[in-house]
Amino acid sequence: GTPAARLARRARQVVPGGVNSGQRSIPGLTDLVVTGTAGARFRTADGREFTDFHAAFGPPLLGHNDPDVARATEEAGRSLGHMGVGITEGEVHLAEQLAELIPSVEKLLLTSTGSEATFHALRVARAATGRRLIVKFQGCYHGWHDAVSLNVISAPEKVGGHDPISTGILPEVLAATLVLPFNDSEAVRSAFAEHGQDIAAVIVEPVPHNVGALLPHQEFLRTLREETTKAGSVLVFDEVITGFRHDLGGWQRISGVTPDLTTLGKAIANGAPVAALGGRADLMDLFSTTPGAPAFFAGTYNGHPSVVAAALATLRKLREEPVHEHVFRLGDRVRRELTALYDRLGVPAVVTGYGSVFVTYFMPGFTPDAPPRTYRDLLANDASLFVGYRRHLTEHGLFELPLNLKRSHISYAHTDADIDRLLEGTEAA
Ligand code: PMP
Numbered sequence: 001g002t003p004a005a006r007l008a009r010r011a012r013q014v015v016p017g018g019v020n021s022g023q024r025s026i027p028g029l030t031d032l033v034v035t036g037t038a039g040a041r042f043r044t045a046d047g048r049e050f051t052d053f054h055a056a057f058g059p060p061l062l063g064h065n066d067p068d069v070a071r072a073t074e075e076a077g078r079s080l081g082h083m084g085v086g087i088t089e090g091e092v093h094l095a096e097q098l099a100e101l102i103p104s105v106e107k108l109l110l111t112s113t114g115s116e117a118t119f120h121a122l123r124v125a126r127a128a129t130g131r132r133l134i135v136k137f138q139g140c141y142h143g144w145h146d147a148v149s150l151n152v153i154s155a156p157e158k159v160g161g162h163d164p165i166s167t168g169i170l171p172e173v174l175a176a177t178l179v180l181p182f183n184d185s186e187a188v189r190s191a192f193a194e195h196g197q198d199i200a201a202v203i204v205e206p207v208p209h210n211v212g213a214l215l216p217h218q219e220f221l222r223t224l225r226e227e228t229t230k231a232g233s234v235l236v237f238d239e240v241i242t243g244f245r246h247d248l249g250g251w252q253r254i255s256g257v258t259p260d261l262t263t264l265g266k267a268i269a270n271g272a273p274v275a276a277l278g279g280r281a282d283l284m285d286l287f288s289t290t291p292g293a294p295a296f297f298a299g300t301y302n303g304h305p306s307v308v309a310a311a312l313a314t315l316r317k318l319r320e321e322p323v324h325e326h327v328f329r330l331g332d333r334v335r336r337e338l339t340a341l342y343d344r345l346g347v348p349a350v351v352t353g354y355g356s357v358f359v360t361y362f363m364p365g366f367t368p369d370a371p372p373r374t375y376r377d378l379l380a381n382d383a384s385l386f387v388g389y390r391r392h393l394t395e396h397g398l399f400e401l402p403l404n405l406k407r408s409h410i411s412y413a414h415t416d417a418d419i420d421r422l423l424e425g426t427e428a429a
Pocket of ligand 1: 057112113114115116118141142143144205210238239240241265266275
């Protein structure tokens with residue numbers, strides 16, 4: 001076979017499913033051998049070049065391999081390496097900037113992944129309240145750990161063919177998790193009326209981007225704030241996707257609703273493995289490496305100089321260049337023109353999303369002005385329409401989210417010409 005085919009075969013020998021990212025079971029993708037990335041494109045071992053609208057599930061908001069971020073990472077690696085003890089100026093500077101930008105963050109800890117950040121958020125909420133129950137919402141994903149990987153997707157094939165309900169979750173953990181419908185304030189009020197004094201935390205993706213984009217009702221987020229405040233529970237906004245991709249202040253600045261704790265990741269370092277948990281000082285101060293502390297905390301790679309440098313370089317660019325303006329303009333264009341195109345073609349589809357994230361649901365009855373708002377709405381999605389569509393786009397060098405549900409991402413490196421190509425490719429499909 002070709003060198004690429006040989007590599008794919010070797011991969012299957014030593015890596016379960018042949019790939020270490022999250023694309024194990026997607027036909028045609030496990031053999032995708034990527035050899036280079038730059039800006040809005042990537043190249044494969046068999047010599048193809050793709051315009052990438054998947055963007056690694058979202059982190060590279062500046063585009064792949066941003067030269068400024070790459071330079072900063074390399075310099076920090078050369079001058080600092082990894083110490084694991086002591087303070088570096090970079091981590092202090094990063095924490096200061098995040099605290100300045102995110103309204104609810106007074107103090108902040110760095111972790112390596114979003115999963116750790118959400119895990120520690122729930123731990124500290126339990127430590128602070130002495131309670132057990134966690135409330136989460138249908139369709140929201142918070143990473144891979146027992147407490148919240150439970151997703152309760154009743155028809156996974158409708159919304160992406162994956163269901164992060166893990167086998168192996170302890171019954172005790174399931175019993176300590178209440179899953180409520182997103183955007184349903186009444187369900188939240190009832191849950192608090194019944195269990196309020198047992199609820200340690202409510203965790204929510206302000207926009208459940210892991211099922212595409214369900215835009216929150218303002219009043220829903222306000223209800224979460226009111227009920228948690230009344231009951232003395234901790235409100236956690238999981239802004240691993242929404243933070244920095246949409247706004248430097250996160251969805252909390254967009255919505256005006258202030259959580260107690262916030263998790264960040266993905267776009268904060270343009271794809272380098274760094275995430276963060278921040279929030280109210282009295283909660284964050286429970287984290288300590290002092291034995292017997294309410295929330296003992298440590299991590300070998302936390303605050304690694306190279307990824308901190310990547311985050312600082314990313315933030316500088318997000319603050320100094322019109323990144324959000326650019327991606328919002330292209331995102332609005334895609335939503336408007338794709339919607340019009342599907343309309344003209346008579347395809348029952350609605351293109352929704354926010355800012356740089358656009359999502360196509362193949363179902364009738366919704367418009368960009370009246371988009372799907374609940375997980376239940378998405379059960380009308382006809383994923384089979386997407387499969388053929390994606391095959392066609394791939395043949396045309398356009399790469400979109402390899403799930404049935406298309407959460408696609410625009411980066412600062414995309415141009416109007418890339419959008420033209422996407423529209424042409426879609427029309428031809
Ligand atoms: N929270 C949200 C909202 C996410 O989208 C993700 C990742 N898709 C996570 C947490 C977990 O982050 P990580 O993959 O870095 O562990």
